[in-house]
Amino acid sequence: MxxxxxxxxxxxxxxxxxxxxxxxxxxxxxxxxxxxxxxxxxxxxxxxxxxxxxxxxxxxxxxxxxxxxxxxxxxxxxxxxxxxxxxxxxxxxxxxxxxxxxxxxxxxxxxxxxRKLGLHDEERLSGRGVSWCATCDGFFFKTKTIAVVGGGDSAMEEATFLTRFAEKVYVVHRKDSLRASKIMQERAFGNDKIEFVWNSEVVGISGENAVEALNLRDTVTGELSELPVQGLFVAIGxxxxxxxxxxxxxxxxxxxxxxxxxxxxxxxxxxxxxxxxxxxxxxxxxxxxxxxxxxxxxxxxxxxxxxxxxxxxxxxxxxxxx
Missing domain, CATH: 3.50.50.60 (FAD/NAD(P)-binding domain)
Structure with missing residues (x-):
């Protein structure tokens, strides 16, 4: 015993x-x-x-x-x-x-x-530009261009926090509206460093030894595009x-x-x-x-x-x- x-x-x-x-x-x-x-x-x-x-x-x-x-x-x-x-x-x-x-x-x-996106490159580039914690890793992205995936309070909080370090923060969301609370949305919309990429989902991550770009698919038209970034923060819960x-x-x-x-x-x-x-x-x-x-x-x-x-x-x- x-x-x-x-x-x-x-x-x-x-x-x-x-x-x-x-x-x-x-x-x-x-x-x-x-x-x-x-x-x-x-x-x-x-x-x-x-x-x-x-x-x-x-x-x-x-x-x-x-x-x-x-x-x-x-x-x-x-x-x-x-x-x-x-x-x-x-x-x-x-x-x-x-x-x-x-x-x-x-x-x-x-x-x-x-929660993860379920992409192979997400695991491969973990710690090399892919992160799930802005508080933990945001400091390493000073003057970088990065993306946050998600549409809830945690995603808005992460994106807003990351503007302290990054030069540009894209918020990638699969819909054309957020589920985040009103106050969190207002903070994100009012931040000049944050730009929203609507109706988009990440289907791939490019980069040999570090994140270089995201492969996006339009959830309405199915059109594929590429978003150059040096970091990806997954904030989907x-x-x-x-x-x-x-x-x-x-x-x-x-x-x-x-x-x-x-x-x-x-x-x-x-x-x-x-x-x-x-x-x-x-x-x-x-x-x-x-x-x-x-x-x-x-x-x-x-x-x-x-x-x-x-x-x-x-x-x-x-x-x-x-």
Missing amino acids: REIIIIGSGPAGFTAAIYAARAGLKPLLLASSVEAGGELMNTTEVENFPGFPEGIQGPELMMKLQEQAEKFGTEVILDDVTSVHLEGDVKTVETGYSGTFEARSVIFATGSAY NDPRVHLVHGQLDLTADGTIAVQGRSSKTNLSGVFAAGDVIDPHYRQAVTAAASGTVAALDAEEFLAALDQAEAELHADDLVPAK
Whole structure:
């Protein structure tokens, strides 16, 4: 029986593991067999994570977080969780190859996945001009011409933010009107650096070692065209990874795991959540790490209360009857 199992290996998961391990809880962290390290494994330079003034590569940052967690006693297994049973005092976690594990508490730090266009070149040029996070990568596009794909609030927010760095920002949208809120539309329409490309979808990305142009198709006429850009930001939404907890944990209207206030406590005792899987707004490595800290401290407090209750019950059993 484990004290704590952490599901997920991004900044939230590994930070929770560091804190739990330093508390002597000997956590088991289950990282994906193919996506260990989370979204930062697809990021090149990370310049906004505290403590690295010269920046650090995303994969290197995740390696350091894992090393730190293991240093204090975290056991890391690269395997995929296939199902969980979270009700009751004993939580059960089943994996694809490593068997079934039991624990008194579980932390979900499964993150979220950016929606992608589904193009081959999108993956090939990831980190070479293709990005899903303006806050993370916008700085690298100073004086460049870039494009943002999407028509919602997140796309307008990304495009507006990127005008701080880029010389020109195209917003490519498959329709002739936006679904973004009125205030976000007004900000984008009022920005001289933003130009809209209506009724268009990206069907290809050109460039050998970096993005050079987008191949567009008119959604009304079918006509093909090319848009020269040096960067592409895909802002068509993201999906929290909550498939394991459907029917067990309460979810918010945004589809994230619901927690109590600023805590990591879910609707089930002994089950906690942290990182992007509870955060539909900020989705930054540093906020995920902070959230992982909260989850570990909440879990530690929960386990301590359990131990105290069991000790008191045992003490009562030892009191001789009068």
